[in-house]
Amino acid sequence: MKTLINLIIVFFIGVLTAQESFVIKDVMLFDGEKVTEKISILIENGKISKIAPIIKKEVTIIDGTGKFIMPGMTNCHVHAWAPNALEQAAQAGVLNLLDMHGVEPYQGMMKSMKDSTNYARFYVAGYAATAPGGHGTQYGFPVPTLTKPEDATKFVEDRVNAEVDHIKIIVEPWKPTLSHETVKAVIDEAHKNNKKAVVHISKVEDAYNVLNNNADGLVHIWTDKPLANDKLKQLSADKDFFVIPTLLTNIEVLKVIKKKSEEEIAIKTEFLFAEIQKLYKAGVPILMGTDPPNANINHGTDLYKELLLVSEAGIPNLEVLKGATSYPADQFKLNKIGYIKEGYIADILLLSKNPLKDIKHIGTIESIWKAGKKVQQQK
Ligand SMILES: [Zn+2]
Structure with a gap:
């Protein structure tokens, strides 16, 4: 009985913490410090779990070709x-x-x-x-x-x-x-x-x-x-x-x-x-x-x-x-935010145009994730 209760508890904790995992692929990245031309980012459990040229993983893939990512x-x-x-x-x-x-x-x-x-x-x-x-x-x-x-x-x-x-x-x-x-x-x-x-x-x-x-x-x-x-x-x-x-x-x-x-x-x-x-x-x-x-x-x-x-x-x-x-x-010593780095909270903006070329492109935000979850945009 105790084992069963433990199993149920583990199951519910699992459901509560389960979050979408996804990869944004071949994107231009501003990580808070520098720019990388073409890179892929794996988001798991609300965090940035991997940043690499190629990421192979059975998760949702978002094609970032020609797009720009920033914190x-x-x-x-x-x-x-x-x-x-x-x-x-x-x-x-x-x-x-x-x-x-x-x-x-x-x-x-x-x-x-x-x-x-x-x-x-x-x-x-x-x-x-x-x-x-x-x-x-x-x-x-x-x-x-x-x-x-x-x-x-x-x-x-x-x-x-x-x-x-x-x-x-x-x-x-x-x-x-x-x-x-x-x-x-x-x-x-x-x-x-x-x-x-x-x-x-x-x-x-x-x-x-x-x-x-x-x-x-x-x-x-x-x-x-x-x-x-x-x-x-x-x-x-x-x-x-x-x-x-x-x-x-x-x-x-x-x-x-x-x-x-x-x-x-x-x-x-x-x-x-x-x-x-x-x-x-x-x-x-x-x-x-x-x-x-x-x-x-x-x-x-x-x-x-x-x-x-x-x-x-x-x-x-x-x-x-x-x-x-x-x-x-x-x-302001804000913990694990402000950067897109492995281990940081997945606060991510996906833009269709590069704001480094023209700062006005900051207005081209397509998707927003807070801690790995998509903000519901009302437009
Ligand atoms: Zn004031």
């Missing part, structure tokens, strides 16, 4: 208030969303959907660190605030208890804002708790200060003045950091909210492009993010517009794709 994408700056945002993202091949300030009690529920095929995984900051009456307090939900460096320990402890993935800090001087001493204390406390600390800035002086104080990354680029070359040289020599420039957000805010003229937008765009080029040349990783739903930006296909803008700024397309795949995984 699922990550949007590194979002605010998502409900699961439909995660669904919209997955539909566009954006399989991971990095929240940068939200309502903690809802976030636990949204995070728990990480294994649902039709929803993007959600990595959260919880409440961002800000001052009383500061940026981030205006959205209609109560937000804990800080007034002095001594507040940092409890603030970070509360976020850790809420199971956040990273710590977000706001420095925005158009409203009451945190002092740089308090920001530094939050960064230090985040690092003690093994969390990345990323900062919202809008002014170059604040960017310089927070990076000097060991911030891991900026979630926007500054918009006021150029970063002096000697400062950039010093920062890139002394510190490891990344920038999520959110170009689309900056430009859409100028258009939609500030109603600037086309000429003013063109001048600002040139400025932003030049700053991003400087960062790229200094070896700073540029990560893709769009800050939805600000300026009516969506959680899905609008990420393609960011890739296009970063490409237009003069960043090579290979680097742009890394900024949407492997760089976020490296910088």
Whole structure:
């Protein structure tokens, strides 16, 4: 009897974990690092189990001739208030969303959907660190605030208890804002708790200060003045950091909210492009993010517009794709995603055209697999 029960248990576990196995054959592969012209990939049990020139296996074969494969994408700056945002993202091949300030009690529920095929995984900051009456307090939900460096320990402890993935800090001087001493204390406390600390800035002086104080990354680029070359040289020599420039957000805010003229937008765009080029040349990783739903930006296909803008700024397309795949995984330590490598989770986009030739081809996604299961595309 015991044996029979054991057999039944084994059978049911088998049914629950059985997943489609398939091979994508003779495809061009961007694996998160480099490009291989013609290769085959075996997907089994939700993982990439083999990558080789020829794979012989009795499974479904998908002919990838003339097509392009890349890892699922990550949007590194979002605010998502409900699961439909995660669904919209997955539909566009954006399989991971990095929240940068939200309502903690809802976030636990949204995070728990990480294994649902039709929803993007959600990595959260919880409440961002800000001052009383500061940026981030205006959205209609109560937000804990800080007034002095001594507040940092409890603030970070509360976020850790809420199971956040990273710590977000706001420095925005158009409203009451945190002092740089308090920001530094939050960064230090985040690092003690093994969390990345990323900062919202809008002014170059604040960017310089927070990076000097060991911030891991900026979630926007500054918009006021150029970063002096000697400062950039010093920062890139002394510190490891990344920038999520959110170009689309900056430009859409100028258009939609500030109603600037086309000429003013063109001048600002040139400025932003030049700053991003400087960062790229200094070896700073540029990560893709769009800050939805600000300026009516969506959680899905609008990420393609960011890739296009970063490409237009003069960043090579290979680097742009890394900024949407492997760089976020490296910088935010996302486990076994962002790459198409043996042993990694099978988050795969199959495109009919090569986005390295023209970044606009990111819009030619034919099929999306999350952990080896096909996302049901609603078009
Ligand atoms: Zn934001």
